[in-house]
Amino acid sequence: MSTKFQVENTSGNARLGRLITPHGVVETPVFMPVGTLASVKGVPQEILEELAIEIVLANTYHLYLRPGIETVRKLGGLHRFMAWPRAILTDSGGFQVFSLNDLRKVNEEGVTFRSHLDGSSHFLSPESAMAAQIGLGADVIMAFDECAEYPAEKARGRQSMELTLRWAERSKRYFEQHKEEVPWGAQKSALATETDVAVGKTAHGQKAPRQGKHQSLFAIVQGGMDPELRRESAQRTIEIGFPGYAIGGLSVGEPRSLTREIVESTVEHLPKDKPRYLMGVGTPEEIVQYANLGIDMMDCVLPTRAARHGLLFTSEGKISIKQARYATDEQPLDSNCGCRVCRRYSRAYLRHLYASNEVLAQVLNTVHNLSFYLDTMRAVRHSIRLGARVQSASADRTEE
Amino acid sequence: MSTKFQVENTSGNARLGRLITPHGVVETPVFMPVGTLASVKGVPQEILEELAIEIVLANTYHLYLRPGIETVRKLGGLHRFMAWPRAILTDSGGFQVFSLNDLRKVNEEGVTFRSHLDGSSHFLSPESAMAAQIGLGADVIMAFDECAEYPAEKARGRQSMELTLRWAERSKRYFEQHKEEVPWGAQKSALATETDVAVGKTAHGQKAPRQGKHQSLFAIVQGGMDPELRRESAQRTIEIGFPGYAIGGLSVGEPRSLTREIVESTVEHLPKDKPRYLMGVGTPEEIVQYANLGIDMMDCVLPTRAARHGLLFTSEGKISIKQARYATDEQPLDSNCGCRVCRRYSRAYLRHLYASNEVLAQVLNTVHNLSFYLDTMRAVRHSIRLGARVQSASADRTEE
Numbered sequence: 001m002s003t004k005f006q007v008e009n010t011s012g013n014a015r016l017g018r019l020i021t022p023h024g025v026v027e028t029p030v031f032m033p034v035g036t037l038a039s040v041k042g043v044p045q046e047i048l049e050e051l052a053i054e055i056v057l058a059n060t061y062h063l064y065l066r067p068g069i070e071t072v073r074k075l076g077g078l079h080r081f082m083a084w085p086r087a088i089l090t091d092s093g094g095f096q097v098f099s100l101n102d103l104r105k106v107n108e109e110g111v112t113f114r115s116h117l118d119g120s121s122h123f124l125s126p127e128s129a130m131a132a133q134i135g136l137g138a139d140v141i142m143a144f145d146e147c148a149e150y151p152a153e154k155a156r157g158r159q160s161m162e163l164t165l166r167w168a169e170r171s172k173r174y175f176e177q178h179k180e181e182v183p184w185g186a187q188k189s190a191l192a193t194e195t196d197v198a199v200g201k202t203a204h205g206q207k208a209p210r211q212g213k214h215q216s217l218f219a220i221v222q223g224g225m226d227p228e229l230r231r232e233s234a235q236r237t238i239e240i241g242f243p244g245y246a247i248g249g250l251s252v253g254e255p256r257s258l259t260r261e262i263v264e265s266t267v268e269h270l271p272k273d274k275p276r277y278l279m280g281v282g283t284p285e286e287i288v289q290y291a292n293l294g295i296d297m298m299d300c301v302l303p304t305r306a307a308r309h310g311l312l313f314t315s316e317g318k319i320s321i322k323q324a325r326y327a328t329d330e331q332p333l334d335s336n337c338g339c340r341v342c343r344r345y346s347r348a349y350l351r352h353l354y355a356s357n358e359v360l361a362q363v364l365n366t367v368h369n370l371s372f373y374l375d376t377m378r379a380v381r382h383s384i385r386l387g388a389r390v391q392s393a394s395a396d397r398t399e400e
Numbered sequence: 401m402s403t404k405f406q407v408e409n410t411s412g413n414a415r416l417g418r419l420i421t422p423h424g425v426v427e428t429p430v431f432m433p434v435g436t437l438a439s440v441k442g443v444p445q446e447i448l449e450e451l452a453i454e455i456v457l458a459n460t461y462h463l464y465l466r467p468g469i470e471t472v473r474k475l476g477g478l479h480r481f482m483a484w485p486r487a488i489l490t491d492s493g494g495f496q497v498f499s500l501n502d503l504r505k506v507n508e509e510g511v512t513f514r515s516h517l518d519g520s521s522h523f524l525s526p527e528s529a530m531a532a533q534i535g536l537g538a539d540v541i542m543a544f545d546e547c548a549e550y551p552a553e554k555a556r557g558r559q560s561m562e563l564t565l566r567w568a569e570r571s572k573r574y575f576e577q578h579k580e581e582v583p584w585g586a587q588k589s590a591l592a593t594e595t596d597v598a599v600g601k602t603a604h605g606q607k608a609p610r611q612g613k614h615q616s617l618f619a620i621v622q623g624g625m626d627p628e629l630r631r632e633s634a635q636r637t638i639e640i641g642f643p644g645y646a647i648g649g650l651s652v653g654e655p656r657s658l659t660r661e662i663v664e665s666t667v668e669h670l671p672k673d674k675p676r677y678l679m680g681v682g683t684p685e686e687i688v689q690y691a692n693l694g695i696d697m698m699d700c701v702l703p704t705r706a707a708r709h710g711l712l713f714t715s716e717g718k719i720s721i722k723q724a725r726y727a728t729d730e731q732p733l734d735s736n737c738g739c740r741v742c743r744r745y746s747r748a749y750l751r752h753l754y755a756s757n758e759v760l761a762q763v764l765n766t767v768h769n770l771s772f773y774l775d776t777m778r779a780v781r782h783s784i785r786l787g788a789r790v791q792s793a794s795a796d797r798t799e800e
Contacts, residue, residue, distance in 0.1 A: 042759040067752045344483045352467045359442040
């Protein structure tokens with residue numbers, strides 16, 4: 001088996017589900033924190049577990065450059081490398097390479113790009129992106145896609161969508177031929193078991209190889225900001241056939257109302273029995289809205305990146321902790337939050353850490369923001385279970 | 401009461417003791433991690449507690465600049481500010497100001513110095529250093545001293561020692577007149593209790609004001625590298641009378657054999673029933689040696705600073721985790737260590753985090769190094785209890 005998806009309840013378009021992966025069950029709708037380089041920046045894995053995070057996202061492009069796919073593969077794959085026994089999703093590298101702008105060149109075969117680290121030249125194709133993601137061994141991996149820039153002409157939107165469809169087929173073909181090569185897979189189990197014994201202590205807390213279990217390859221619907229192209233992209237991607245579908249190419253600079261419109265007009269063409277993953281969104285308010293539109297999975301750097309800039313989400317709105325007004329504020333960051341940060345530290349202390357450039361600021365701010373996002377999704381799931389539409393906590397109500 | 405010190409056992413010159421402070425008992429010999437700006441860089445307080453750390457050191461000079469003494473005082477003192485209910489020691493700012501070199505000017509009254517942050521001009525005297533430390537409210541505070549540079553002429557050593565003696569008297573006088581002003585002290589208790597109620601959630605985990613309890617002022621023995629001056633400094637400081645004595649002015653560039661010689665020749669003149677604090681040392685091997693010489697308290701930035709540079713102490717020697725040889729090393733950092741880092745992560749992962757400049761590298765490296773130091777001191781205490789001289793773990797045996 002690979003992943004399995006069960007819809008357990010619905011409320012309007014919103015769905016309560018379970019994504020069953022080789023590394024545990026993920027309750028959906030789910031927000032997936034981003035751990036670019038196999039680390040959610042500043043937060044030890046045991047604290048991620050304490051936050052009840054069931055799946056994290058890692059970036060293939062970044063891991064391809066550092067420490068390199070082969071290193072991770074040799075070490076048994078990402079789960080074992082980063083000591084994270086729960087589920088992982090990797091992106092295909094397509095969007096990251098797309099973000100390189102001047103440093104890339106696309107043709108039918110794939111994308112030539114220069115590393116943002118040292119300018120060295122690299123090539124990613126659907127096949128090599130699959131090979132990379134099989135080597136990393138995430139539970140859910142993504143087809144290699146091309147994302148149209150915004151704004152784009154209709155012809156460019158179509159061209160990008162067609163290319164993405166051809167690449168989806170190539171991704172699937174390569175994956176089907178090579179999926180047994182996953183580091184924790186059936187073919188590897190004899191070897192992996194020996195390794196488990198050999199490494200002794202480092203293996204603890206990490207389960208034995210998952211015999212006969214595979215990764216799942218999700219495809220990405222493109223089509224720019226054109227609902228008609230999005231419909232066609234969805235239908236033709238579904239014809240190829242995948243266990244899950246993502247909506248890509250959004251949050252690339254378009255207004256939020258347009259994002260929402262495109263999500264809405266794409267979701268209606270996606271199968272009801274498969275997970276739907278909206279890539280790269282959003283604020284706490286937005287993730288609630290998208291869940292209400294029928295999205296099951298989301299990821300975004302916002303909670304972690306904002307934390308590093310001292311921007312904190314609370315039940316009473318956003319807080320910029322660097323402000324002098326918090327210098328003697330003895331209150332917890334969010335009196336409605338039960339996270340380890342709000343249970344212990346005052347705004348005054350968090351403000352001091354941030355103003356003094358202390359690393360602990362990043363650690364604590366990130367833990368809180370993730371906790372806020374996780375609580376938000378927990379509330380969404382609870383509401384769907386009760387059959388009510390959930391309203392977002394007011395984190396987007398920016399303070400005066 | 402202020403602090404109380406009980407020697408429970410001895411072995412040679414080494415002593416097993418208990419330093420009873422208004423914020424808990426500290427088992428000695430103790431190593432005190434440095435939390436310069438009210439944070440042990442990168443490590444949340446709950447993990448410090450898990451490491452069984454009973455006392456941390458904070459730097460008056462740094463806190464005086466950021467967030468400012470008045471801010472901390474208003475917020476109930478350092479313990480409450482940093483949400484650390486256990487013991488704290490602050491230095492007097494003297495050594496920090498000494499380290500500013502060109503930015504300071506010493507006269508009989510005190511030291512004029514420029515901030516390392518913005519060049520602004522400040523003045524610290526024995527009186528203002530005491531006022532600052534009373535405002536911060538650490539359990540143990542230090543007399544304002546002057547530290548001779550190394551190497552120094554004998555005349556300069558005497559002059560510095562005499563000045564330090566006069567400043568010790570002034571420090572004690574000011575402290576005795578103002579010790580009731582500590583934010584958690586008897587005089588403050590009515591007010592503080594109201595505050596406790598008012599702040600609600602932020603107060604939890606932090607005990608009520610310690611009625612009738614005071615800080616303890618320790619004095620610092622100086623005298624450069626001259627055993628004769630050290631003896632005189634010790635004797636005349638003891639005549640003034642303090643509940644604890646520190647050995648200052650070491651680890652300023654002199655060879656380690658000289659440090660040891662001076663420690664040895666100073667300790668013999670210090671009272672047996674009072675805690676002895678050796679400031680600013682050392683490696684794991686050195687802290688064991690100093691404990692064997694009869695030192696009860698030590699502090700050093702080494703474990704935390706080395707961690708930030710990827711230098712890790714293990715039972716098999718020092719490791720520079722940045723080295724490529726660890727890129728695929730699945731072993732834990734130290735297979736004899738039971739800390740949360742060694743229980744979970746591999747050297748390969750720690751190497752990747754460091755090489756990729758991930759903040760988690762600093763967090764995990766610091767936790768491990770502190771754990772190693774704490775384990776080292778635990779072993780020292782155990783040996784003293786058994787009446788055996790302890791040998792250091794071999795952390796100083798640098799790898800090839």
